[in-house]
Amino acid sequence: xxxxxxxxxxxxxxxxxxxxxxxxxxxxxxxxxxxxxxxxxxxxxxxxxxxxxxxxxxxxxxxxxxxxxxxxxxxxxxxxxxxxxxxxxxxxxxxxxxxxxxxxxxxxxxxxxxxxxxxxxxxxxxxxxxxxxxxxxxxxxxxxxxxxxxxxxxxxxxxxxxxxxxxxxxxxxxxxxxxxxxxxxxxxxxxxxxxxxxxxxxxxxxxxxxxxxxxxxxxxxxxxxxxxxxxxxxxxxxxxxxxxxxxxxxxxxxxxxxxxxxxxxxxxxxxxxxxxxxxxxxxxxxxxxxxxxxxxxxxxxxxxxxxxxxxxxxxxxxxxxxxxxxxxxxxxxxxxxxxxxxxxxxxxxxxxxxxxxxxxxxxxxxxxxxxxxxxxxxxxxxxxxxxxxxxxxxxxxxxxxxxxxxxxxxxxxxxxxxxxxxxxxxxxxxxxxxxxxxxxxxxxxxxxxxxxxxxxxxxxxxxxxxxxxxxxxxxxxxxxxxxxxxxxxxxxxxxxxxxxxxxxxxxxxxxxxxxxxxxxxxxxxxxxxxxxxxxxxxxxxxxxxxxxxxxxxxxxxxxxxxxxxxxxxxxxxxxxxxxxxxxxxxxxxxxxxxxxxxxxxxxxxxxxxxxxxxxxxxxxxxxxxxxxxxxxxxxxxxxxxxxxxxxxxxxxxxxxxxxxxxxxxxxxxxxxxxxxxxxxxxxxxxxxxxxxxxxxxxxxxxxxxxxxxxxxxxxx
Amino acid sequence: xxxxxxxxxxxxxxxxxxxxxxxxxxxxxxxxxxxxxxxxxxxxxxxxxxxxxxxxxxxxxxxxxxxxxxxxxxxxxxxxxxxxxxxxxxxxxxxxxxxxxxxxxxxxxxxxxxxxxxxxxxxxxxxxxxxxxxxxxxxxxxxxxxxxxxxxxxxxxxxxxxxxxxxxxxxxxxxxxxxxxxxxxxxxxxxxxxxxxxxxxxxxxxx
Numbered sequence: 030x031x032x033x034x035x036x037x038x039x040x041x042x043x044x045x046x047x048x049x050x051x052x053x054x055x056x057x058x059x060x061x062x063x064x065x066x067x068x069x070x071x072x073x074x075x076x077x078x079x080x081x082x083x084x085x086x087x088x089x090x091x092x093x094x095x096x097x098x099x100x101x102x103x104x105x106x107x108x109x110x111x112x113x114x115x116x117x118x119x120x121x122x123x124x125x126x127x128x129x130x131x132x133x134x135x136x137x138x139x140x141x142x143x144x145x146x147x148x149x150x151x152x153x154x155x156x157x158x159x160x161x162x163x164x165x166x167x168x169x170x171x172x173x174x175x176x177x178x179x180x181x182x183x184x185x186x187x188x189x190x191x192x193x194x195x196x197x198x199x200x201x202x203x204x205x206x207x208x209x210x211x212x213x214x215x216x217x218x219x220x221x222x223x224x225x226x227x228x229x230x231x232x233x234x235x236x237x238x239x240x241x242x243x244x245x246x247x248x249x250x251x252x253x254x255x256x257x258x259x260x261x262x263x264x265x266x267x268x269x270x271x272x273x274x275x276x277x278x279x280x281x282x283x284x285x286x287x288x289x290x291x292x293x294x295x296x297x298x299x300x301x302x303x304x305x306x307x308x309x310x311x312x313x314x315x316x317x318x319x320x321x322x323x324x325x326x327x328x329x330x331x332x333x334x335x336x337x338x339x340x341x342x343x344x345x346x347x348x349x350x351x352x353x354x355x356x357x358x359x360x361x362x363x364x365x366x367x368x369x370x371x372x373x374x375x376x377x378x379x380x381x382x383x384x385x386x387x388x389x390x391x392x393x394x395x396x397x398x399x400x401x402x403x404x405x406x407x408x409x410x411x412x413x414x415x416x417x418x419x420x421x422x423x424x425x426x427x428x429x430x431x432x433x434x435x436x437x438x439x440x441x442x443x444x445x446x447x448x449x450x451x452x453x454x455x456x457x458x459x460x461x462x463x464x465x466x467x468x469x470x471x472x473x474x475x476x477x478x479x480x481x482x483x484x485x486x487x488x489x490x491x492x493x494x495x496x497x498x499x500x501x502x503x504x505x506x507x508x509x510x511x512x513x514x515x516x517x518x519x520x521x522x523x524x525x526x527x528x529x530x531x532x533x534x535x536x537x538x539x540x541x542x543x544x545x546x547x548x549x550x551x552x553x554x555x556x557x558x559x560x561x562x563x564x565x566x567x568x569x570x571x572x573x574x575x576x577x578x579x580x581x582x583x584x585x586x587x588x589x590x591x592x593x594x595x596x597x598x599x600x601x602x603x604x605x606x607x608x609x610x611x612x613x614x615x616x617x618x619x620x621x622x623x624x625x626x627x628x629x630x631x632x633x634x635x636x637x638x639x640x641x642x643x644x645x646x647x648x649x650x651x652x653x654x655x656x657x658x659x660x661x662x663x664x665x666x667x668x669x670x671x672x673x674x675x676x677x678x679x680x681x682x683x684x685x686x687x688x689x690x691x692x693x694x695x696x697x698x699x700x701x702x703x704x705x706x707x708x709x710x711x712x713x714x715x716x717x718x719x720x721x722x723x724x725x726x727x728x729x730x731x732x733x734x735x736x737x738x739x740x741x742x743x744x745x
Numbered sequence: 746x747x748x749x750x751x752x753x754x755x756x757x758x759x760x761x762x763x764x765x766x767x768x769x770x771x772x773x774x775x776x777x778x779x780x781x782x783x784x785x786x787x788x789x790x791x792x793x794x795x796x797x798x799x800x801x802x803x804x805x806x807x808x809x810x811x812x813x814x815x816x817x818x819x820x821x822x823x824x825x826x827x828x829x830x831x832x833x834x835x836x837x838x839x840x841x842x843x844x845x846x847x848x849x850x851x852x853x854x855x856x857x858x859x860x861x862x863x864x865x866x867x868x869x870x871x872x873x874x875x876x877x878x879x880x881x882x883x884x885x886x887x888x889x890x891x892x893x894x895x896x897x898x899x900x901x902x903x904x905x906x907x908x909x910x911x912x913x914x915x916x917x918x919x920x921x922x923x924x925x926x927x928x929x930x931x932x933x934x935x936x937x938x939x940x941x942x943x944x945x946x947x948x949x950x951x952x
Contacts, residue, residue: 092887093949123952125887166850167948169814169913242944272942
């Protein structure tokens with residue numbers, strides 16, 4: 030039989046005395062001072078000296094185990110405080126983790142001596158201590174520790190024999206608490222955000238020990254980083270949620286080990302941010318069929334969105350070009366187009382998920398958040414526009430992108446490419462239905478997320494597929510003729526308009542330098558292509574030189590596009606003129622006064638009991654700009670917000686901003702716009718993605734009547 | 746023109762969609778209200794038990810380790826045996842699972858496991874020897890005891906501790922609220938389990 034079992038059988042024989050040695054532990058109960066005084070508190074210490082290789086537990090023991098406890102027998106009037114726990118260590122046991130102590134565990138505890146206790150009469154305290162001590166297997170042990178505490182008029186001198194022990198115990202206790210910690214839901218799980226005081230040395234190791242079970246996976250790694258910001262440094266710790274995260278107490282102990290090797294710990298009582306309860310659960314409760322339905326519908330609506338319009342034009346041209354083809358070939362075209370859209374969405378989704386897995390805080394529409402990509406897209410639309418207007422005759426492959434070739438062999442490839450192009454441009458336009466479906470997708474396992482994205486692609490491809498599969502509809506298309514050339518030239522203008530819009534996006538992202546680089550690239554590219562156009566029919570060496578000029582122009586233009594990224598470093602949030610409220614001339618009179626969004630500002634305003642309207646926007650988001658112009662810039666809205674002292678916070682997602690990506694994830698969204706109204710008290714309310722003045726006004730009115738007697742900053 | 750160039754795309758897209766829809770449920774962590782993780786483990790007689798074979802029957806899983814003081818609390822007091830008998834009388838299949846790795850505490854041979862069952866007067870339907878810990882990891886079994894209740898439709902309806910007294914003291918059995926018994930009572934009444942996930946307590950599973 031194993032020694033552990035023998036020990037267990039012997040256990041009922043409780044050890045008595047002080048100190049008491051069991052097989053694995055030597056337990057002592059000591060007083061700090063030689064005497065206690067009536068009306069004062071006497072500091073005691075439960076010290077457990079643990080055999081090497083064994084450990085005892087913190088107040089939350091982790092995946093298994095049990096914290097030590099004391100059953101007191103005390104004279105009437107004497108009261109014992111709770112057993113206090115020093116900073117634990119992480120003890121891994123296979124796939125599990127425990128929080129506890131090796132070597133020695135020191136647990137301070139206070140005894141309150143009543144004011145009327147007679148001086149000279151010692152306090153006889155009897156502490157029945159129970160603890161679980163484990164190596165890999167566990168043994169519950171107990172000891173009755175007896176202590177006779179002299180009582181004098183004044184507290185006695187510190188007992189030199191135990192002074193070192195008490196100093197060590199205090200060293201191990203939490204250093205206090207850090208207020209204003211936040212727990213934010215993220216796409217991956219949850220993130221703890223802790224503001225770091227200047228007095229705390231920058232840590233080299235960080236661990237969050239939750240006070241209660243069910244909040245986070247105890248054994249999971251906790252990647253962390255130090256973020257330097259305007260409002261001071263912050264520590265971000267990524268946590269893996271457990272079953273009870275929605276209801277569990279968020280409190281716990283943050284242990285920071287400094288470069289000096291000292292572990293300092295701080296109590297945290299984090300606040301939940303950005304309505305996990307309303308937002309995320311709302312998104313998750315969206316069933317899979319419904320989410321797929323929304324994704325399909327969102328894809329359909331994408332066909333009507335402004336930034337898909339140029340591609341719709343391309344698609345219309347493609348269909349016209351196919352007018353002479355047989356029904357079967359049209360069907361193949363339609364299906365190839367669909368396959369192009371699906372492959373694009375699949376690749377993009379895979380990329381998004383791969384980046385998500387890599388911890389990159391990116392959201393949907395990230396293509397247009399990368400300035401070189403924007404510049405390259407502007408080039409593409411310029412070249413396509415030039416080709417349509419007749420200034421260039423590009424190779425069959427590129428032409429196929431726009432007009433759809435006549436030869437069957439290239440038909441499939443070109444239709445496939447058109448599909449992919451349509452999807453490429455559609456992705457950043459978050460149609461109203463897309464928000465919820467995508468948010469749902471990002472909270473799911475990767476296979477389900479991909480299913481949602483592919484359904485979205487199916488919706489986008491649907492109308493074109495229908496048109497090419499339905500002979501009756503296709504037959505209604507006009508016959509080819511000379512008008513096609515006119516139409517082709519006309520359709521160049523939406524493409525030029527798109528290029529102009531992309532340049533404007535670039536101006537917001539990278540300022541004048543970015544626009545200059547982009548325009549220079551466009552000029553060089555156009556010149557190179559012009560040289561090629563002039564020389565393509567000339568004798569021997571010229572076509573070769575023309576192609577070289579075009580390639581050189583393209584290469585330099587792309588190099589300039591890459592330079593744009595460098596100019597964007599200053600970033601929009603601090604750049605004046607970055608305000609995405611729209612036309613600058615409108616702003617002084619009508620745009621609402623706002624502050625830039627930050628989680629801290631939001632939390633502070635909520636703590637003050639001040640209602641908050643959060644608007645997340647981006648320069649490339651047409652819906653956002655329209656909403657701001659139509660619904661958020663009226664005088665009435667401004668007056669109502671002012672009357673109710675509503676803080677208007679605006680986040681700009683034009684460039685990647687992880688803080689905003691997190692906020693969006695908190696509401697199950699991966700794209701802008703989102704409008705959230707936080708009342709003084711209660712759950713935040715998400716407004717629709719398409720706003721009217723009436724919606725905004727009624728939402729603000731729901732905050733209650735303006736109350737002039739309530740001063741700014743008063744708590745609810 | 747023929748169909749071959751586009752067919753792979755369509756087939757691929759359909760396959761991707763189908764695969765994604767089915768794959769989602771398999772790799773997930775055990776979650777109350779979701780299908781319970783699959784398992785296929787031999788018992789002490791060599792018979793293989795799998796979740797799929799138990800469709801239509803209520804199932805209770807008990808992770809155990811006879812050397813663990815928390816397990817001894819519930820067997821020493823007769824609490825676990827009584828619960829096993831009640832559950833089996835109510836038509837449940839009760840599987841005791843031993844996930845201790847060879848050489849670790851609680852690891853037993855089939856014969857030893859049968860001796861333990863007989864010696865303690867235990868009444869599980871079978872004792873599974875999860876030697877490589879695959880079933881334990883699939884369920885995220887953390888402690889001994891750690892209890893799981895699965896309904897006839899294969900959904901996990903309870904996971905967590907056996908009761909609310911996380912101690913080794915047999916005297917605590919009497920006043921404790923037994924979460925498994927409460928779950929069975931709720932299910933018998935046709936209700937959802939009122940307390941479907943609680944903190945499991947005990948020794949760590951010796952993977």
